[in-house]
Amino acid sequence: MLELGRELLQWIDEHMDAATREQLRTNNVTRLAETLDPTNTMMRILRYPPYDPELAAPGATRASAHEDINLITLLPSGSARGLELRDHRTGEWREVPLVPEALIINIGDMLEQMSNGEYRATSHRVVVPADEDVSSDRMSIPTFLHPFSSTYLSPKYATADAFLTERLIELGVLTPEQVAEKKRQAVAAEI
Numbered sequence: 001m002l003e004l005g006r007e008l009l010q011w012i013d014e015h016m017d018a019a020t021r022e023q024l025r026t027n028n029v030t031r032l033a034e035t036l037d038p039t040n041t042m043m044r045i046l047r048y049p050p051y052d053p054e055l056a057a058p059g060a061t062r063a064s065a066h067e068d069i070n071l072i073t074l075l076p077s078g079s080a081r082g083l084e085l086r087d088h089r090t091g092e093w094r095e096v097p098l099v100p101e102a103l104i105i106n107i108g109d110m111l112e113q114m115s116n117g118e119y120r121a122t123s124h125r126v127v128v129p130a131d132e133d134v135s136s137d138r139m140s141i142p143t144f145l146h147p148f149s150s151t152y153l154s155p156k157y158a159t160a161d162a163f164l165t166e167r168l169i170e171l172g173v174l175t176p177e178q179v180a181e182k183k184r185q186a187v188a189a190e191i
């Protein structure tokens, strides 16, 4: 997955808007693929449990609408239908066809930042399709490719870490107090 991720990032790099690439170069990003950090990158094994048919109806949400907070996500087809993407031109939700052994590539927020909006982050969600039984489960195994924490993203975000921290506070995963405490500890460790 890492090798494939590197190749895709290299491809994106080669086809990126020239001015954006230049901006990345002047901020020490010589190649997009070189920003890929294997220790920050994670593969997740997800199981969406069956719903109780008394409590949920077809159409029920399994993962609400979001964008991934990373460069790109490599998402092999799940074990069942249900993944949907939002068409950013019309706002419409579209089902991703379930093709066995296919690989879906989602663009994440960090690539949107690094490409100056040329690559838009993919809004996606997981539902129980309207014509399917809620009492079956669903598995999927995404790999989230992340850059090194110190990677420059954009004029607004000097580092990937600054961007991630802001998103995690927004999501309520971290409090501003926890972030301040982490910074204090990092400074103390340097002394």
Ligand SMILES: O=C(O)CCC(=O)C(=O)O
Pocket: 046, 063, 068, 075, 078, 083, 124, 126, 139, 140, 142
């Ligand atoms: O289960 C899926 O197909 C998508 C999972 C997902 O979007 C995520 O974990 O961020």
Ligand SMILES: [Fe+2]
Pocket: 066, 067, 068, 124
């Ligand atoms: Fe996602």
